Amino acid sequence: MQNFTGGLNNRKDRRKFLKNGIIAAGAATMGTGLLAGGLPALAQEDEKSGRLTRGDAAILRFLAAAEILETDLWQQYNELGGIQDSEVPGGSGSSLYTTALKVLDADMDQYIHDNTEDELTHEVFINAYLASRGADTVDLDHFRTLPSSNATGAQQIGRLTNLMELTVDTSWWTRYRSRAKNPDFGDTFLQAIPTLAVGKHTAIPRTDDDLAGSTLDTPSDHLQAIANTAGFHFGSIEQGGTSLYPSLAQRVTSVEVLRIVLSIGPTEAMHFQTWHDKAGNAPPLTDVDPVTGTEVTFPDLNSSPFGGEDFQTNLIMPEPTVFLSRDLPACSIVRPTSTKGAAMGAARALTASGLFRGQSQEFFEFLRDLAEDADEARP
Numbered sequence: 001m002q003n004f005t006g007g008l009n010n011r012k013d014r015r016k017f018l019k020n021g022i023i024a025a026g027a028a029t030m031g032t033g034l035l036a037g038g039l040p041a042l043a044q045e046d047e048k049s050g051r052l053t054r055g056d057a058a059i060l061r062f063l064a065a066a067e068i069l070e071t072d073l074w075q076q077y078n079e080l081g082g083i084q085d086s087e088v089p090g091g092s093g094s095s096l097y098t099t100a101l102k103v104l105d106a107d108m109d110q111y112i113h114d115n116t117e118d119e120l121t122h123e124v125f126i127n128a129y130l131a132s133r134g135a136d137t138v139d140l141d142h143f144r145t146l147p148s149s150n151a152t153g154a155q156q157i158g159r160l161t162n163l164m165e166l167t168v169d170t171s172w173w174t175r176y177r178s179r180a181k182n183p184d185f186g187d188t189f190l191q192a193i194p195t196l197a198v199g200k201h202t203a204i205p206r207t208d209d210d211l212a213g214s215t216l217d218t219p220s221d222h223l224q225a226i227a228n229t230a231g232f233h234f235g236s237i238e239q240g241g242t243s244l245y246p247s248l249a250q251r252v253t254s255v256e257v258l259r260i261v262l263s264i265g266p267t268e269a270m271h272f273q274t275w276h277d278k279a280g281n282a283p284p285l286t287d288v289d290p291v292t293g294t295e296v297t298f299p300d301l302n303s304s305p306f307g308g309e310d311f312q313t314n315l316i317m318p319e320p321t322v323f324l325s326r327d328l329p330a331c332s333i334v335r336p337t338s339t340k341g342a343a344m345g346a347a348r349a350l351t352a353s354g355l356f357r358g359q360s361q362e363f364f365e366f367l368r369d370l371a372e373d374a375d376e377a378r379p
């Protein structure tokens with residue numbers, strides 16, 4: 001696992017990954033306006049915040065980066081297992097992988113398509129809003145260096161994220177079922193799929209070899225394991241977004257930026273709720289990856305030693321739990337929502353999942369830098 005030690009030695013290094021806002025040509029005019037308005041000098045060596053506070057711009061930039069990364073991963077799912085159309089172009093689909101995904105729900109391809117389009121609009125909107133306020137935007141194209149799947153149906157282009165060596169944290173499953181624990185209190189939670197939370201697992205077919213032995217009627221256990229892995233990864237990603245937005249919203253200054261964060265965040269929760277429901281339909285099976293030798297077991301979550309409040313698959317509504325203080329009554333809430341270190345926590349969690357395996361040290365430093373700036377934001 002990569003860590004976040006170090007950082008860009010020269011902050012100017014990262015300017016090359018940030019694009020100046022639309023008023024770059026009028027910088028002199030902007031400077032005058034800012035001084036006249038009595039705002040702190042913004043146009044120093046760091047990123048431009050334009051007419052936003054430094055903190056608001058930093059929070060939006062971290063969210064823009066997170067959405068670019070989400071779009072990249074969802075695009076890979078859509079190319080192979082979604083619906084390729086004018087709304088979400090690229091790729092030509094893998095009918096066998098799509099069939100395996102549809103074991104979780106007949107509409108999986110539509111949901112994958114719609115989740116992908118949503119992330120794309122989040123990314124484009126946040127960057128466009130930053131630019132409209134004269135603030136620097138985020139561009140990660142420099143880091144599109146990771147390989148595509150070689151399975152038929154995937155585009156052959158550079159990627160930001162790696163879906164072929166994931167270590168999926170499935171503790172969100174039990175976290176949202178607990179009636180007494182909350183990660184904001186330091187509590188920890190059991191994994192729903194313990195073997196998925198260790199080792200490296202692919203969530204998409206890597207080559208057509210991963211489709212061997214499957215038919216349109218019956219996916220092989222290996223291909224079903226890949227589709228099941230995707231099903232739990234969908235929930236893992238979207239519960240992260242569900243927590244990230246309310247966590248960062250607490251340190252936003254402007255009412256308009258707050259409105260943006262409060263309007264996008266709940267769509268992540270809508271995604272999460274859908275994926276939470278579908279993951280429970282993953283058929284129980286055990287597979288040994290023929291390429292890596294890694295074993296994964298999807299247990300029957302409704303039977304002993306699973307089952308009950310912590311695992312039962314139809315318990316997809318959040319259980320009420322402790323919130324703010326153990327002296328207050330239990331409340332049904334998003335968890336976690338602590339704002340301290342929220343951006344860095346998200347960056348670390350995504351990194352620990354293996355989503356960026358193969359990325360350059362420069363990438364990790366840039367992500368860390370964006371997260372640090374967002375976490376330094378104060379209302």
Ligand SMILES: [Fe+2]
Binds near residue numbers: 118119122241
């Ligand atoms: Fe999003």
Ligand SMILES: [Fe+2]
Binds near residue numbers: 070119237238241271
């Ligand atoms: Fe999302």
